[in-house]
Amino acid sequence: MPWFIAMVSYYISLRLKQFVRFFSFNGIHPLIGIVVLLFLFTIASVTIFQKLPYAVWIYVVLALFSLLELQPAKMNVILRQQLTADTFFKAKLLENILVTIPFLVFLGYKMEWGAATLLLVTIVPYSYYSFSLPKPKLSVLPSPFPAYAFEYHNMFRMVMPVYAIHLLLLIVGVISGNFYVMLVPFFLLLFVMQTAYGLPEEASYIWLYRCNAARFLQKKMLALLIAYAGSFLPFLLTGLVFYPSSFGIVLLCFIAGLIAMLGALFIKYQFYPSALVTQITQIIFLGFAVSAIASPPVFIIILLFIGFSYLRAKRNIKSILQC
Amino acid sequence: MLKLEQVSKSYGKKRVMHSVNASFEDGRVHGIIGLNGAGKTTLFNCICGLLDYEGDITHTAITKLKDHIGYLPTEPYFFPRIKGSEYLAFIQHAKNVKGMDNELVQYFDLPLNEYIDGYSTGMKRKLAFIGAMIGAADIYILDEPFNGVDIKSNLLLKQHILKLKENGKTILLSSHITSSLTELCDEVHLLKDGSFAKQYLPGTYNLIEQDMMEL
Numbered sequence: 001m002p003w004f005i006a007m008v009s010y011y012i013s014l015r016l017k018q019f020v021r022f023f024s025f026n027g028i029h030p031l032i033g034i035v036v037l038l039f040l041f042t043i044a045s046v047t048i049f050q051k052l053p054y055a056v057w058i059y060v061v062l063a064l065f066s067l068l069e070l071q072p073a074k075m076n077v078i079l080r081q082q083l084t085a086d087t088f089f090k091a092k093l094l095e096n097i098l099v100t101i102p103f104l105v106f107l108g109y110k111m112e113w114g115a116a117t118l119l120l121v122t123i124v125p126y127s128y129y130s131f132s133l134p135k136p137k138l139s140v141l142p143s144p145f146p147a148y149a150f151e152y153h154n155m156f157r158m159v160m161p162v163y164a165i166h167l168l169l170l171i172v173g174v175i176s177g178n179f180y181v182m183l184v185p186f187f188l189l190l191f192v193m194q195t196a197y198g199l200p201e202e203a204s205y206i207w208l209y210r211c212n213a214a215r216f217l218q219k220k221m222l223a224l225l226i227a228y229a230g231s232f233l234p235f236l237l238t239g240l241v242f243y244p245s246s247f248g249i250v251l252l253c254f255i256a257g258l259i260a261m262l263g264a265l266f267i268k269y270q271f272y273p274s275a276l277v278t279q280i281t282q283i284i285f286l287g288f289a290v291s292a293i294a295s296p297p298v299f300i301i302i303l304l305f306i307g308f309s310y311l312r313a314k315r316n317i318k319s320i321l322q323c
Numbered sequence: 324m325l326k327l328e329q330v331s332k333s334y335g336k337k338r339v340m341h342s343v344n345a346s347f348e349d350g351r352v353h354g355i356i357g358l359n360g361a362g363k364t365t366l367f368n369c370i371c372g373l374l375d376y377e378g379d380i381t382h383t384a385i386t387k388l389k390d391h392i393g394y395l396p397t398e399p400y401f402f403p404r405i406k407g408s409e410y411l412a413f414i415q416h417a418k419n420v421k422g423m424d425n426e427l428v429q430y431f432d433l434p435l436n437e438y439i440d441g442y443s444t445g446m447k448r449k450l451a452f453i454g455a456m457i458g459a460a461d462i463y464i465l466d467e468p469f470n471g472v473d474i475k476s477n478l479l480l481k482q483h484i485l486k487l488k489e490n491g492k493t494i495l496l497s498s499h500i501t502s503s504l505t506e507l508c509d510e511v512h513l514l515k516d517g518s519f520a521k522q523y524l525p526g527t528y529n530l531i532e533q534d535m536m537e538l
Contacts, residue, residue: 140406140436140437140438141404157404158403158404201402202400203373204373204394204396204400205400205402205417207371207372207373207389208414208417208418209417209418209419210390210417210418210419210458211419219416319375320372320373321389322372322387322388322389323387
């Protein structure tokens with residue numbers, strides 16, 4: 001096998017490993033991560049083509065932008081140092097084609113052959129001149145309750161872009177006059193918040209607490225309550241002011257969401273440190289909590305589960321807290 | 324006095340610590356040396372209770388050891404998107420400490436209002452050190468505290484460790500810098516293949532480097 005083929009193959013296999021490890025390093029099973037990513041990609045693609053004018057061209061630009069985002073500047077520097085210009089070009093070309101395959105498949109599905117060809121043709125010079133986006137400067141974003149709710153202001157910064165979308169969609173919900181549009185941002189933010197609670201922390205971050213397991217969980221619950229109330233206050237107020245006749249549903253959503261988050265918190269410590277079991281259980285539990293909005297008796301089952309989960313969580317973290 | 328009796332640790336079938344016995348007196352700095360992988364970090368994690376182990380780790384005057392330990396891990400982990408001040412505030416709350424010691428917080432002049440993600444290795448180490456000092460611990464476990472820190476901070480670290488000693492604290496210190504150990508420690512233990520192989524007192528410190536070369 002010629003050297004450059006072996007080199008390019010190795011580079012691509014390395015990048016694929018990085019991609020798979022991105023999920024496992026973030027506590028998500030790679031299979032679940034890839035399925036969710038493909039699902040979200042399909043939803044986003046369908047939405048773009050259904051809702052936006054000039055969707056094809058926006059889609060091509062997005063594909064090129066995703067290439068830019070996936071070019072780590074340091075890796076390009078190392079590759080240029082280690083490889084000949086010809087091998088560098090071939091490796092990048094193959095990598096960029098692999099990244100754009102989902103976009104090309106969707107364009108093919110939409111019979112947009114012209115756009116697909118344009119995308120492929122653009123990749124060629126781009127692969128040759130590979131450049132990366134400058135790294136943004138780390139500017140400190142403010143977060144509410146900095147002194148107490150540690151997870152919250154960490155999570156708050158993580159979900160900041162989603163939070164902005166949440167607020168924007170609330171405004172759209174008010175302008176459109178359609179109450180149900182307002183529920184979309186609620187579920188979006190709830191899902192993201194729950195995802196943040198799906199990642200187990202380092203054992204030393206539990207070990208640090210000088211208290212027993214019950215007190216530890218109380219502290220975590222308090223932090224969650226602050227986080228939840230702060231995050232969903234705009235949702236609650238918007239419902240109260242603009243849809244007073246449907247405020248009962250808003251309140252029900254708010255309570256169901258809070259219960260779902262409490263469940264997520266206890267599940268996290270019940271199955272600590274397993275991220276995979278935690279995330280799967282949390283997703284199932286979220287489904288039950290949401291279904292309880294339509295069928296309030298389900299709340300009873302959920303509350304029973306929360307009680308059970310709390311006791312298991314307390315028992316599980318006792319060994320770390322040594323109490 | 325901190326006592327380790329027949330402490331062993333295995334990962335599956337692999338035994339990494341073999342019946343370790345040791346006594347660490349209060350008001351002294353105890354150095355722990357050993358090659359990479361000798362079991363220093365495992366030993367520290369066992370003392371903290373972060374790892375399960377066989378045997379006994381007790382203190383003559385303390386019942387719940389965990390709440391009396393200040394621990395600086397060799398690779399401290401920080402949550403992403405957190406400011407230095409927020410990290411310290413978190414530790415303060417977790418340890419249930421009322422009021423922050425401003426002198427301690429400002430000890431290294433760290434930019435506490437910036438994200439830790441932007442800190443250098445040395446700055447992260449200094450922040451973790453301050454974190455380990457928060458709360459009135461009786462035992463301090465410092466796993467390679469001098470790694471990556473600048474000369475001035477190195478001196479400040481040494482000063483602080485000596486101050487802890489003066490206050491009667493028990494300090495377990497690991498380092499790969501022999502001079503730092505011999506300068507600070509009242510005794511040095513050599514950890515080899517998961518057990519203590521030798522103990523050095525100040526008069527025999529000149530043998531440490533020679534013995535290390537022969538390991």
